[in-house]
Amino acid sequence: MKKSQLLILGLVITLAIFALATVAGKYFTLESSFFPNSFITHTVMLVLTVAVIFGLKKYVPFRMAMPWPTSIWKPALFGFLSAVIVNILLAVITVLAGGNVEAHPLVEASTPLQTFLFIFIYASIAEELLLRGFLQNMLSPLHDRGIRFFKVRLSLPVILSAVVFGLIHLVLLTSGAGGFLVVRVVIFTTILGLFAGYYQEKYNNFSYAVIVHMAGNLMGLVGALIS
Numbered sequence: 772m773k774k775s776q777l778l779i780l781g782l783v784i785t786l787a788i789f790a791l792a793t794v795a796g797k798y799f800t801l802e803s804s805f806f807p808n809s810f811i812t813h814t815v816m817l818v819l820t821v822a823v824i825f826g827l828k829k830y831v832p833f834r835m836a837m838p839w840p841t842s843i844w845k846p847a848l849f850g851f852l853s854a855v856i857v858n859i860l861l862a863v864i865t866v867l868a869g870g871n872v873e874a875h876p877l878v879e880a881s882t883p884l885q886t887f888l889f890i891f892i893y894a895s896i897a898e899e900l901l902l903r904g905f906l907q908n909m910l911s912p913l914h915d916r917g918i919r920f921f922k923v924r925l926s927l928p929v930i931l932s933a934v935v936f937g938l939i940h941l942v943l944l945t946s947g948a949g950g951f952l953v954v955r956v957v958i959f960t961t962i963l964g965l966f967a968g969y970y971q972e973k974y975n976n977f978s979y980a981v982i983v984h985m986a987g988n989l990m991g992l993v994g995a996l997i998s
Contacts, residue, residue, distance in 0.1 A: 870950075891989070904977050929969055
């Protein structure tokens with residue numbers, strides 16, 4: 772398959788899975804109040820992504836292994852710092868611009884236990900599997916293209932998966948979230964996606980993408996625990 776075809780197919784499948792998962796979470800609910808609608812969204816996302824990874828395994832070089840303990844701290848640190856720095860900076864800008872600093876509606880509607888299970892763990896795995904496990908890996912033949920930022924090289928697959936990751940969070944607009952919050956989340960998730968993609972590519976291991984994502988969600992988890 773040509774690189775241009777891989778690019779188009781990868782993007783179309785990713786957006787289709789995200790759309791189906793979002794619709795499922797909006798129109799289907801579970802009887803138990805413990806499971807938020809996001810559980811359905813991320814479950815559909817997870818199942819469909821696993822299916823396409825196996826169905827297109829010829830084109831998706833997915834690899835996951837136990838990471839070396841000594842190599843975890845740096846991805847986790849950058850994931851956490853990106854959350855702290857970006858969110859604080861954008862919150863200050865929001866206040867200076869006369870806007871309201873809103874909490875993410877999913878976090879606001881969840882208990883600390885739900886935040887831990889369904890956002891910190893489950894959402895991190897499901898979203899990373901779609902964006903890094905599938906999309907970035909499918910675009911890996913485009914690895915030779917990219918940009919250099921200081922001493923770090925960001926390949927085109929890393930950049931594209933991060934941008935798509937950020938843009939899909941525009942779906943927050945349908946939940947009634949304010950514009951400042953949506954902009955903040957889109958920028959933060961794009962930057963977080965760059966770190967997740969970079970470390971997955973560096974170690975050729977999906978586990979590092981999940982570590983970065985969980986570290987990025989740690990700030991929200993801590994906030995839920997102390998609120």
